Amino acid sequence: MVRRVRIHRASGDSAQNEAERTNSAIGDALVDGASLRWDYFEPFEEMSREEVQELSSKEVDRLKSETMQKNAWAVSNEIRLRIDDARDPAGGYLHAYVTEHPDNHFFWNGKYLKRFCESSKSEKNNVPGHGYFNKIFNFIASHIEQGELYLQYRKYQCRLLGQECDFCKNSQNSNLFGNELMPPVPRPYPDYEQLPQFHYLQHKDTPTSIDGVQRRPDDFQPRSNLKKLFSEGEISSVDDNEIEVFSKKFIVPKQIGKNYILHMETLKSDREKRTIDNQQKRQDEGAKGYEDYDWVDMFENNCIDKLTVSILDKYIIHKQLGYFKYKHEKVQAVKRAIASNLVVEEELADDENDDVVMEQYESESELDSEVGSVSEAGSDSEAGSDSERDAINHSASSDSDIESGITPVITTRSNRQIRVPSRFHDFF
Numbered sequence: 001m002v003r004r005v006r007i008h009r010a011s012g013d014s015a016q017n018e019a020e021r022t023n024s025a026i027g028d029a030l031v032d033g034a035s036l037r038w039d040y041f042e043p044f045e046e047m048s049r050e051e052v053q054e055l056s057s058k059e060v061d062r063l064k065s066e067t068m069q070k071n072a073w074a075v076s077n078e079i080r081l082r083i084d085d086a087r088d089p090a091g092g093y094l095h096a097y098v099t100e101h102p103d104n105h106f107f108w109n110g111k112y113l114k115r116f117c118e119s120s121k122s123e124k125n126n127v128p129g130h131g132y133f134n135k136i137f138n139f140i141a142s143h144i145e146q147g148e149l150y151l152q153y154r155k156y157q158c159r160l161l162g163q164e165c166d167f168c169k170n171s172q173n174s175n176l177f178g179n180e181l182m183p184p185v186p187r188p189y190p191d192y193e194q195l196p197q198f199h200y201l202q203h204k205d206t207p208t209s210i211d212g213v214q215r216r217p218d219d220f221q222p223r224s225n226l227k228k229l230f231s232e233g234e235i236s237s238v239d240d241n242e243i244e245v246f247s248k249k250f251i252v253p254k255q256i257g258k259n260y261i262l263h264m265e266t267l268k269s270d271r272e273k274r275t276i277d278n279q280q281k282r283q284d285e286g287a288k289g290y291e292d293y294d295w296v297d298m299f300e301n302n303c304i305d306k307l308t309v310s311i312l313d314k315y316i317i318h319k320q321l322g323y324f325k326y327k328h329e330k331v332q333a334v335k336r337a338i339a340s341n342l343v344v345e346e347e348l349a350d351d352e353n354d355d356v357v358m359e360q361y362e363s364e365s366e367l368d369s370e371v372g373s374v375s376e377a378g379s380d381s382e383a384g385s386d387s388e389r390d391a392i393n394h395s396a397s398s399d400s401d402i403e404s405g406i407t408p409v410i411t412t413r414s415n416r417q418i419r420v421p422s423r424f425h426d427f428f
């Protein structure tokens with residue numbers, strides 16, 4: 001058979017469709033009773049507990065997301081193994097593949113293609129590779145007809161636009177149609193004489209044009225037409241007569257049509273609810289002032305990135321942080337300001353509590369040197385005197401720590417230099 005037509009009738013009416021039957025065969029192969037293992041890799045499996053403790057929150061997030069990706073690749077391979085070689089609906093065997101890892105893709109220009117598609121018309125020509133992309137997209141536009149779940153390529157279709165492209169001109173002609181534009185594949189057309197039985201006309205009787213006008217894609221595709229009617233407000237799930245008329249015109253069982261309308265109604269009401277909720281949220285937020293937010297709590301729970309620009313502005317204006325054009329700059333400015341304030345607060349508390357903070361650092365450093373002397377004790381007989389010298393030079397060594405920049409240091413309002421606690425390191 002030279003031509004093949006594939007048409008989705010409506011959701012829930014899958015038994016007559018090759019693609020749906022294949023999906024169902026994949027489902028059978030996949031759900032074999034065994035559970036899917038997910039945790040092939042752990043985020044910190046090759047690290048010591050000390051190394052894990054030294055990680056910043058950003059590094060922890062990065063490791064977790066990398067591990068998630070590794071696990072997803074491992075699971076997709078297990079899925080492939082389950083599906084590969086299972087029986088297919090035509091009596092053969094299914095072949096399953098896992099997509100190549102992005103790093104191994106032969107085509108490296110995916111990100112340019114994405115940029116090309118997202119750019120405005122005038123911007124497109126600034127994207128690297130635009131000549132090649134333009135050529136492909138122009139070819140698609142002049143040779144391929146598309147519908148909701150339908151796509152048809154015809155050689156010489158470019159002639160309909162009054163041109164003939166090099167590809168059609170120079171490539172070999174088929175034996176069947178020579179250098180003529182091949183007629184379109186007749187898309188299913190209802191056989192109304194067989195009602196109430198639902199049948200399409202036989203292939204040989206199916207028209208490609210009606211009254212001299214070529215049929216448009218999707219003209220009898222039930223789902224696409226139901227969507228259109230619904231969006232125009234012409235049909236609803238309580239409108240029994242309309243559903244009846246639709247069912248006969250597009251030869252699709254009434255209940256299936258109704259189910260799809262119900263589905264669209266649910267989506268629509270969800271959408272409306274979300275819009276109302278968002279409006280309410282915006283109104284509530286508009287009424288709130290700087291004092292109504294627990295900025296430190298939001299900062300410590302990593303919520304600053306998720307705030308809207310208008311909320312960030314409340315902090316920026318209140319604290320007079322200056323002007324920032326982009327959201328990421330505002331986020332960074334707010335985070336940095338909160339972090340600095342927190343450090344200053346700790347430092348003020350430290351003034352009151354007789355250098356509690358510095359003592360804490362000192363005791364940590366002492367701990368370091370003790371650990372050092374224990375591990376060196378066997379090989380170094382002067383370990384004891386070393387640690388004594390450490391103790392004598394203690395303040396000097398912490399100064400050099402500050403200078404070497406291992407620990408970020410900020411100058412507080414009282415002109416004192418203090419080290420930033422590790423949980424704030426990301427912001428400096």
Ligand SMILES: [Zn+2]
Nearest residue numbers: 156158165168
């Ligand atoms: Zn052409």
